[in-house]
Structure formats: C-alpha cells, structure tokens
Amino acid sequence: MALFGTDGVRGLANGPLTADLALTLAQATAVVLGQGRIAEARRAAGKRLTAVIGRDPRISGHFLSAAVEAGLASSGVDVLDAGTLPTPATAFLIGDIDADFGVMISASHNPAPDNGIKIFARGGVKLPDVVEQRIEEAMSGPKLQPTGGAVGRVIRFADAEDRYVIHLLASLPHRLDGLHVVVDCAHGAASGVSPETFRNAGAKVTVIGADPDGININEGVGSTHLRGLAAEVVRVGADIGIAHDGDADRCLAVDADGNVIDGDQIMAILAVSMKQRGVLREDTLVATVMSNLGLHRAMAEHGIRVETTAVGDRYVLERMNEGGFSLGGEQSGHVIMSRFATTGDGVLTGLHLCAEMARTGKSLAELASVMTVFPQVLVNVRGVERARAEDADVQDAVARASAALGLGGRVLLRPSGTEPMIRVMVEATTQDEAERIAGELAEVVRG
Structure with a gap:
C-alpha cells in the first residue's frame, strides 16, 4: 500500500x-x-x-x-x-x-x-x-x-509569523476598516495569526475556537462545524464569519444572517472581483468536478471560463500551473490564489473576501447572490467496487437521469480512491428532485 x-x-x-x-x-x-x-x-x-x-x-x-x-x-x-x-x-x-x-x-x-x-x-x-x-x-x-x-x-x-503576516497584509487590495468579523480558528494552527492579521487589516474581530490545548483541534469548531460560528455572528451582529480548519488551508464563511457561504460561492465572488480589476488571468477559474452547477452558470454569465479537474486541491493547482491561471479551488474551501500562495490559504482567502465587501460596500449576502446554488445531494454507496460505475445498467440509469434533468441539473458518479465505495452526486432545481434521483441511482449502483 x-x-x-x-x-x-x-x-x-x-x-x-x-x-x-x-x-x-x-x-x-x-x-x-x-x-x-x-x-x-x-x-x-x-x-x-x-x-x-x-x-x-x-x-x-x-x-x-x-x-x-x-x-x-x-x-x-x-x-x-x-x-x-x-x-x-x-x-x-x-x-x-x-x-x-x-x-x-x-x-x-x-x-x-x-x-x-x-x-x-x-x-x-x-x-x-x-x-x-x-x-x-x-x-x-x-x-x-x-x-x-x-x-x-x-x-x-x-520571525516566521511576522513574515507571514506582512505577506498577507501586503496582498490586500483594500483595507477592512468598518467590518466586524468573527474568526473561528478551529483550535488550530491559525489561532494566533488569523485574528492578528484581520485586526491589522483594520477589522473589528471577535474570535472563537482559538484556545488550542493539543487535543481539541477541530472539535465542534472550524470549517467542518459551522453552527457555532453562525450563532456567534448573529449574536454579536457581525458582518461576516470566517471559518478555518485545523491547519488553516481552508476558508468557509457565513453571512450576517448566519447563512453558510461555501467554497464555490467564495470562488464566484473572488473571480468576478478579480476579472473586474483585471487580475483574473485568462479570465479563467479552475474548479473540481464536485463544484456546483450554479458556479458554472454564474461564471458563464460573467464571461469567465471554468476549467474542471478531479477532486483534490493538488489537481486544481496542477491545472493552474499548467495554464498560468490565478484562481482555483474546491467547494470545501480550499481556494488557491496563485499570485500570493502556492497552496490553499484560508487566512488569505478570508482576507480577500472581506476586502471585496469593503471595496464594494456590499454585504456578503449581496456578493454571494452572484451565484444561485443548485440543490446538491451526495449519496455514498459503500461496499461497491469502482468498476461497478462502468456497468451497462448503471450507465443507462445515469443517461436516463441526465436526460430527465436536462439543463436543470446534472449527475456525477465518482468511485472512491481509498475504499470500495461509489459516490452518487445529483444536482437539480429542487431538493426533492435531487434526493429522489440520487436515491434511485444509488439503488441501481447497489445492484
């Protein structure tokens, strides 16, 4: 192995x-x-x-x-x-x-x-x-x-931390004065550097999940547990909440009403901003096959091309390097801004998301409205070998589901790379339709 x-x-x-x-x-x-x-x-x-x-x-x-x-x-x-x-x-x-x-x-x-x-x-x-x-x-x-x-x-x-903070601040196109930000550090690696950097950029900062004791990392906090961040943003009346994971290479957000803004929405906001400012190279965004159909549609409406890769930020980065592109990432919040970083950087991403709010004077909800999120359902069918996805009956079922969805959705079957499992992902115009079709396809995959 x-x-x-x-x-x-x-x-x-x-x-x-x-x-x-x-x-x-x-x-x-x-x-x-x-x-x-x-x-x-x-x-x-x-x-x-x-x-x-x-x-x-x-x-x-x-x-x-x-x-x-x-x-x-x-x-x-x-x-x-x-x-x-x-x-x-x-x-x-x-x-x-x-x-x-x-x-x-x-x-x-x-x-x-x-x-x-x-x-x-x-x-x-x-x-x-x-x-x-x-x-x-x-x-x-x-x-x-x-x-x-x-x-x-x-x-x-x-002076490792100081060098990094100076680098982050130098990357910003606009200061964050006037913004109230809640930062959830997941009791992880960003517990010191992220709140400090947001404050230095001009934001008022409320901090949660920044008391690491060696064993509480990611425990009920951070980008995989957004409920506490959403509640804190609403409680203190903040403009935005930023969530990192344990090593802070991810960033997810919540708006002033506590609604989750995922990696696809963050990429949509940044891509449109970067194109307007003339810094989106080749007017191209790199995303994975799991990114929401709504991202593709929003980018098309703004004249931005989407290059699609396999799941994994390393594949996103490989395509960015090959094409010389400046922005890419995943729905999970790994966002790569190649002008400033060689990997996903959750602090950098959060800062630039806030900078766009400050630059435009718009709320996060207003900025996120650039993209309509299609309901997305993911079903993990366990105990099934990857070859099953290529069987004729499975392919026929996928073709029928895709035809029924038309332009209003899509179907993706993705075998796991680490265990006998096939992931069935369906996007549709309604949650009920996505759940129904995903359930039906999962039954076919089970055989």
Missing part, C-alpha cells in the same frame, strides 16, 4: 504514523530532495541545505516534528523550526527564505488523534507523485550520515 495519500502521509499518531517512520521519512526526503543542480551548487560552496518545519497544535505534533528534525539534521540539513503555523504559512516561508524544501506536521481537518506529514519542494510547492514515490523507495535505501561539523543545526525561526 502506498505511503503517500492525496495530501502527504496521514494516519493515527503512534499507530501507523510513528516517530520511527517520521525520522526515516525525513532521512529519505533529505536524500531525494538533496539532489539537483541548486542543491549540488550549495554543497560545492560549502553550504548545508535548509528546510523549514511547521506544525499545527495537536499534541502529537511535538514528537513527530522532533523526529523529522532529527532525521533532517542527522542528514546534514539545517532546520528552521517555525513552530505552530498554518500549512500555507510554512509553504510561503520556504519560498520567502529560499529554503531547499519544507515539512508541515498536520492532519488538517482530521480529529486530534490523527496527524500527518506534508512535504513541500523548493518554492513551497507540493511534490509530484513521482517524487513522492522516489522518497518512499529511498526509505529502505542508504541514508546520508555526515559527521562532525557537517551535521545539520536545528534553529528557531524567530
């Missing part, structure tokens, strides 16, 4: 994800990412390679980051320990200081017992599949074992 998933190595800390594995993975990373023209030139000049390490506040991050630091330093890599910071902050810092690579210890929106190791290449970009495969193979091969003064140092990255 492959060690790397769609977003690094992830699993139960001290279960499959042990300190030994983290140390060996770090040693193998030093071997593979220590190759290449730039790395060889640095060594020829008598310099050691440099890596940035960040983590979210879950308790297992302490021993895992220590193991990664040990693996890198024992391989002759100098480590800059940035402490607790969002994943996009770690990615940014790698490029900002011209480090050779970096590592983020986080399991994102997963519960506290889980953790993960995400590896970024030079420039703060995610690794291609082929490089991840080389690292996995190198784990069973020889390690770098320098001695004496050639071993690496572990150094505290003292």
Whole structure:
C-alpha cells in the first residue's frame, strides 16, 4: 500500500504514523530532495541545505516534528523550526527564505488523534507523485550520515509569523476598516495569526475556537462545524464569519444572517472581483468536478471560463500551473490564489473576501447572490467496487437521469480512491428532485 495519500502521509499518531517512520521519512526526503543542480551548487560552496518545519497544535505534533528534525539534521540539513503555523504559512516561508524544501506536521481537518506529514519542494510547492514515490523507495535505501561539523543545526525561526503576516497584509487590495468579523480558528494552527492579521487589516474581530490545548483541534469548531460560528455572528451582529480548519488551508464563511457561504460561492465572488480589476488571468477559474452547477452558470454569465479537474486541491493547482491561471479551488474551501500562495490559504482567502465587501460596500449576502446554488445531494454507496460505475445498467440509469434533468441539473458518479465505495452526486432545481434521483441511482449502483 502506498505511503503517500492525496495530501502527504496521514494516519493515527503512534499507530501507523510513528516517530520511527517520521525520522526515516525525513532521512529519505533529505536524500531525494538533496539532489539537483541548486542543491549540488550549495554543497560545492560549502553550504548545508535548509528546510523549514511547521506544525499545527495537536499534541502529537511535538514528537513527530522532533523526529523529522532529527532525521533532517542527522542528514546534514539545517532546520528552521517555525513552530505552530498554518500549512500555507510554512509553504510561503520556504519560498520567502529560499529554503531547499519544507515539512508541515498536520492532519488538517482530521480529529486530534490523527496527524500527518506534508512535504513541500523548493518554492513551497507540493511534490509530484513521482517524487513522492522516489522518497518512499529511498526509505529502505542508504541514508546520508555526515559527521562532525557537517551535521545539520536545528534553529528557531524567530520571525516566521511576522513574515507571514506582512505577506498577507501586503496582498490586500483594500483595507477592512468598518467590518466586524468573527474568526473561528478551529483550535488550530491559525489561532494566533488569523485574528492578528484581520485586526491589522483594520477589522473589528471577535474570535472563537482559538484556545488550542493539543487535543481539541477541530472539535465542534472550524470549517467542518459551522453552527457555532453562525450563532456567534448573529449574536454579536457581525458582518461576516470566517471559518478555518485545523491547519488553516481552508476558508468557509457565513453571512450576517448566519447563512453558510461555501467554497464555490467564495470562488464566484473572488473571480468576478478579480476579472473586474483585471487580475483574473485568462479570465479563467479552475474548479473540481464536485463544484456546483450554479458556479458554472454564474461564471458563464460573467464571461469567465471554468476549467474542471478531479477532486483534490493538488489537481486544481496542477491545472493552474499548467495554464498560468490565478484562481482555483474546491467547494470545501480550499481556494488557491496563485499570485500570493502556492497552496490553499484560508487566512488569505478570508482576507480577500472581506476586502471585496469593503471595496464594494456590499454585504456578503449581496456578493454571494452572484451565484444561485443548485440543490446538491451526495449519496455514498459503500461496499461497491469502482468498476461497478462502468456497468451497462448503471450507465443507462445515469443517461436516463441526465436526460430527465436536462439543463436543470446534472449527475456525477465518482468511485472512491481509498475504499470500495461509489459516490452518487445529483444536482437539480429542487431538493426533492435531487434526493429522489440520487436515491434511485444509488439503488441501481447497489445492484
């Protein structure tokens, strides 16, 4: 079974994800990412390679980051320990200081017992599949074992947070003066940096979910639990609520009435704004197959083309890089603004969403009305192999449902990449119709 998933190595800390594995993975990373023209030139000049390490506040991050630091330093890599910071902050810092690579210890929106190791290449970009495969193979091969003064140092990255905050503030097209924002930090990596940045941008800030204790990350708060944020926005009379996940690479929002604004709606708002300001490259937005039909229609009405990818922010980013596009993301709130970030950045996204409110003087509800959200129903049919989606009776049922929906909806069957399951997604003009057709298709898939 492959060690790397769609977003690094992830699993139960001290279960499959042990300190030994983290140390060996770090040693193998030093071997593979220590190759290449730039790395060889640095060594020829008598310099050691440099890596940035960040983590979210879950308790297992302490021993895992220590193991990664040990693996890198024992391989002759100098480590800059940035402490607790969002994943996009770690990615940014790698490029900002011209480090050779970096590592983020986080399991994102997963519960506290889980953790993960995400590896970024030079420039703060995610690794291609082929490089991840080389690292996995190198784990069973020889390690770098320098001695004496050639071993690496572990150094505290003292101004890591300040660099990131300055970068975020410099990206803003408009200050946030006059806005009241509730920020839900999911008891995660953004608990310090996100409220600080929103305040520095001029907003009045109310904070929830910003008391991490190592085990409460994502627990009833953050982008996967929006009810508390919605209630707080209404209670304090705020203009907008911003929700992050544990490592703050996501952003979802709620408007002044507590209505959820998802990633598709956020992308629609940002895309229209960026086109108006002449900064939406090729007038194109990159989204996944799961994005709502309403997003496609709204973009067409504003002369914006939508490029569609498989589910996963890495595939969105790959297409953005291939086409030189400036905006992309997922319904879940992973939004990538390539002018300022190499990965999804929930703090950056929230700031720019608020900046558009301040720039236009419109409420979030008014801005979100650019897109009509089609009712969307997702049914997970478990215990079914992926090949079932290609069977003739299933394909016939999908064709009939698609014909019945016409231009008023769509059908998508998507096999899971990790378990025997097929996801049936239906969008329609009414919730009842979407639920009925999804139920009927799910029964056909079950066979």
